[in-house]
Amino acid sequence: MIELYLDTADIEQVARFNQCLPLRGVTTNPSILARSATGLSRLLPALASELGPAARFYAQVVSTTAQGMVEEAKQINQLPYDMVVKVPATETGLAAIKQIKKEGILVLATAIYSAQQGFLAALCGADYLAPYVNRIDAMGADGVGVVADLQHLINQHGLASKILAASFKNTQQAMDVMKLGIAAITLPVDVAQQMFAHPAVQPAVDQFSKDWHEAFADKLSFES
Numbered sequence: 001m002i003e004l005y006l007d008t009a010d011i012e013q014v015a016r017f018n019q020c021l022p023l024r025g026v027t028t029n030p031s032i033l034a035r036s037a038t039g040l041s042r043l044l045p046a047l048a049s050e051l052g053p054a055a056r057f058y059a060q061v062v063s064t065t066a067q068g069m070v071e072e073a074k075q076i077n078q079l080p081y082d083m084v085v086k087v088p089a090t091e092t093g094l095a096a097i098k099q100i101k102k103e104g105i106l107v108l109a110t111a112i113y114s115a116q117q118g119f120l121a122a123l124c125g126a127d128y129l130a131p132y133v134n135r136i137d138a139m140g141a142d143g144v145g146v147v148a149d150l151q152h153l154i155n156q157h158g159l160a161s162k163i164l165a166a167s168f169k170n171t172q173q174a175m176d177v178m179k180l181g182i183a184a185i186t187l188p189v190d191v192a193q194q195m196f197a198h199p200a201v202q203p204a205v206d207q208f209s210k211d212w213h214e215a216f217a218d219k220l221s222f223e224s
């Protein structure tokens with residue numbers, strides 16, 4: 001089954017969507033944490049208490065040197081949760097990923113804007129690859145196409161890396177990449193909400209309710 005994540009630091013929304021979706025965990029990035037003014041030390045225990053011990057969490061390094069990223073990754077990995085360390089797939093980041101993998105730490109290569117960049121991160125051993133679908137689209141390129149090319153490269157070369165597609169502004173983008181058979185996806189709260197929002201749904205449910213009450217008043221189905 002595809003791994004489904006929420007891309008947020010909003011604990012209430014995580015609790016809400018965990019009621020109705022099979023969440024594998026939560027992804028964050030430095031901007032998300034900064035916007036929410038919530039650090040990992042407060043966020044992770046709260047998320048773990050909502051999602052349980054099997055939940056997986058993603059935290060990004062903020063160090064700017066390869067050695068700094070490696071040291072930071074080790075610290076993130078020591079947190080008492082199922083952690084995946086996010087490392088930007090820059091030249092420096094790829095150097096860090098190679099070293100971090102020698103430590104046996106789970107790594108996601110992030111900020112992927114092209115298939116070749118993601119492919120290099122996969123060759124360096126990244127466990128997950130995060131292509132930024134909407135950000136690529138917003139630059140006039142083809143985000144879904146990048147994901148398709150990257151998935152093709154992974155398959156062709158028998159690589160173990162999994163695509164965790166990220167950066168969505170609408171459900172069409174999400175559906176298009178899921179149709180490619182990617183292993184994982186992270187959705188922002190508004191897109192997760194849109195996934196089950198269709199203007200015809202509530203009127204249909206209301207009509208069932210109206211028809212039922214006209215025929216059977218307050219009886220439940222098994223009482224009819």
Ligand code: E4P
Nearest residue numbers: 007029110130135166167168
């Ligand atoms: C995930 O790795 C990214 O941090 C995130 O999904 C980017 O999303 P955005 O383009 O909506 O900021």
